[in-house]
Amino acid sequence: MKQRRLGRGVAIVGAGMSKFGAFPGLATRDLFVDAFQELLASVDKGFNPQEIEALYIGNFSSDLFEGQAHTAPIMADWVGLTPRPATRVEGACASSGVALREGLIAIASGLYDIVLVGGIEKMTDLPTSRVTDTLATAADVTYEVPAGFTFPGLYASMATAYMHAYRATPETFMKVGFKNHENGALNAKAQFGQRIADIMEARKASAIRKGRPVPTWSDEMDFLHDDRANPIIAWPMRLYDCSPISDGAAALLLVSEELARQFTDSALHIIGAGQASDGATHDRPTLTGIPAARHAAKMAYEMAGVAPADIQVAEVHDCFTIAEIMATEDLDFFPAGEGWKAAEEGRTARTGDRPINTSGGLKSKGHPVGASGAGQVVEIWKQLRGEAGERQLSGDIRLGLTHNVGGTGQTCAVHIFERR
Numbered sequence: 001m002k003q004r005r006l007g008r009g010v011a012i013v014g015a016g017m018s019k020f021g022a023f024p025g026l027a028t029r030d031l032f033v034d035a036f037q038e039l040l041a042s043v044d045k046g047f048n049p050q051e052i053e054a055l056y057i058g059n060f061s062s063d064l065f066e067g068q069a070h071t072a073p074i075m076a077d078w079v080g081l082t083p084r085p086a087t088r089v090e091g092a093c094a095s096s097g098v099a100l101r102e103g104l105i106a107i108a109s110g111l112y113d114i115v116l117v118g119g120i121e122k123m124t125d126l127p128t129s130r131v132t133d134t135l136a137t138a139a140d141v142t143y144e145v146p147a148g149f150t151f152p153g154l155y156a157s158m159a160t161a162y163m164h165a166y167r168a169t170p171e172t173f174m175k176v177g178f179k180n181h182e183n184g185a186l187n188a189k190a191q192f193g194q195r196i197a198d199i200m201e202a203r204k205a206s207a208i209r210k211g212r213p214v215p216t217w218s219d220e221m222d223f224l225h226d227d228r229a230n231p232i233i234a235w236p237m238r239l240y241d242c243s244p245i246s247d248g249a250a251a252l253l254l255v256s257e258e259l260a261r262q263f264t265d266s267a268l269h270i271i272g273a274g275q276a277s278d279g280a281t282h283d284r285p286t287l288t289g290i291p292a293a294r295h296a297a298k299m300a301y302e303m304a305g306v307a308p309a310d311i312q313v314a315e316v317h318d319c320f321t322i323a324e325i326m327a328t329e330d331l332d333f334f335p336a337g338e339g340w341k342a343a344e345e346g347r348t349a350r351t352g353d354r355p356i357n358t359s360g361g362l363k364s365k366g367h368p369v370g371a372s373g374a375g376q377v378v379e380i381w382k383q384l385r386g387e388a389g390e391r392q393l394s395g396d397i398r399l400g401l402t403h404n405v406g407g408t409g410q411t412c413a414v415h416i417f418e419r420r
Contacts, residue, residue: 004303006108009257011267012417014043015381017374020248020366021191022124028062028071029078031249031371032120036079039251042381044264049079052253053112055086056103058096058119059370064134066122075118090370092138093319095119096250097373097404097413101273103254104415113259117252119374123245131245135369138407140280152242152320154281154408156234159322161287163236168340170236173321174224176343177240177363180318183350184360186391191246191366196220203229241321246366250374252381266385268400272304272416281408288337290409293330297403300414301332308332311416312397313383314354315376317405318361324348327403328356331414350391358383358391373404373413384419 016038018031040049057072068074072086091098096119103117123131136145139154149157162168177196184190185198194202200215200223207214217223224230230238253263260267276295281287301307308331316331318324328339333354342348348356359365359379362372380400382388400417 004299006104006303007110008108009269010104010107010254011257011260011269012252012377012381013255013260013263013267014039014253015251015378016040016042017189017250017371017378018248019189020246020368020375022245023247024124026122026247027066027068028059028120028122028249029074031122031247032075032118032251033078035118035249035251039253043253044266045262047263049081051114052081052084052116053114054084054106055081055116055118056089056099056106057086058089058091058099058373060090060092060095060121061134061137062120062122064137065126071120075120081116091411091413092406093317093367093369094373094404094406094411094413095370097376097402097415098275098411100252100373100377100415101275101413104270104273107254107256113256115254117254117374118249119371120249121368121370122247123368124247128245140282143282144280150234151408152234152237155320155322156237157281158287158326159236159320162322162326162340165288166337166340168325171221172325172340172344173236173241174221174238176318176321176324178220178224179343179349180357180361180363183358183391184364186389187360187365190360190364191244192360192364196223196240237320237322243319243362243367246368248366248368248371248375250371250378252374252377266419268381268384268417268419270415271418272300272306272414274299274303274414276412278410280410289326289330290405290412292409292412293327293403293405293414296412296414297331300401300416304416306399306416310399311401312399313358313380313393314356314401314403315359315361315379316356316403317372318357318363319367319405321363323405324356324361328354331401331403350393355393358388358393373402376402376404377415377417380417384417
């Protein structure tokens with residue numbers, strides 16, 4: 001395959017996101033305004049929003065979640081950017097990761113100099129059963145859905161295949177969720193900003209208030225093994241292995257590299273980008289990894305001229321805990337079958353040698369599907385600029401990566417960022 005290079009450099013000079021969670025009475029446009037306002041405040045030297053030339057908005061299915069299609073121009077209108085061209089980009093849960101790539105291409109081609117990339121989703125207005133049905137439209141509705149698969153079931157199949165191949169256990173997956181809740185507890189924007197220990201104490205306090213028997217969990221793993229507190233959704237995936245139903249928005253300001261210093265002295269340069277596609281799970285030779293992620297990562301590494309070992313922090317698509325483990329292998333952070341051991345050993349914790357999902361990941365931060373990819377970039381923006389607060393990694397962090405997956409891996413977008 002031909003090695004790809006950008007026609008000119010592209011940098012991120014501003015980033016913002018709404019809080020992720022459940023927000024009755026708010027629409028995606030309201031959440032996007034929140035994200036855009038935070039973006040404006042993040043641009044160190046300030047700028048006039050009217051300089052933005054185009055918008056690329058990642059959104060999976062506002063049509064079904066909100067009954068509102070044609071969302072991109074609405075977002076442009078609500079942040080005062082009409083009549084700029086506004087394009088909605090749909091790639092299931094990878095929608096805003098793909099939108100970022102489209103914005104990158106638009107600037108690298110020379111068509112635009114300043115572009116706004118966003119991600120939006122409002123999921124919580126529907127009951128859980130309808131959310132499940134809506135998400136299922138990102139699977140193969142001809143083969144996978146009629147066979148009875150939902151996304152928890154599909155990723156459970158990957159988990160059981162991985163366990164069979166490499167001898168991982170359900171406890172391994174629990175430890176991934178535990179780690180991400182530890183990180184999310186330090187993120188004010190996270191939907192579940194609580195450690196597992198905090199959740200346990202809240203459950204005990206609730207039992208006392210209601211005059212019910214107080215649970216006697218000995219530790220967090222005891223809690224996670226409790227079928228009442230952490231029920232099985234699709235074995236071996238339990239409730240705390242699954243990302244939540246979420247609302248949220250994120251926004252990124254992209255400019256041509258030669259303009260970056262007009263906005264900030266601490267830009268994030270997008271040095272690598274890759275996107276790949278694949279068929280549904282029934283056509284894949286293996287379920288222990290996501291081939292599209294491997295292809296996208298290879299493209300991104302080659303474009304950036306870096307190796308997996310050079311990446312200092314990564315936000316990966318942990319829609320389910322098994323997905324994080326597979327991602328660390330698909331990105332070549334660890335050999336195939338070794339990702340679960342790295343998770344067990346604490347290597348992917350904030351204090352480990354390969355920190356993953358310092359934001360709390362989709363598991364704790366939340367997963368408003370169309371916004372998740374852009375939300376990942378917001379965390380990398382903060383980490384590389386030393387602005388992540390209590391969850392800030394130590395040392396000089398200059399290289400970060402995002403990995404955003406759509407569906408069961410039919411789409412994957414990988415981006416690599418550098419602070420110079």
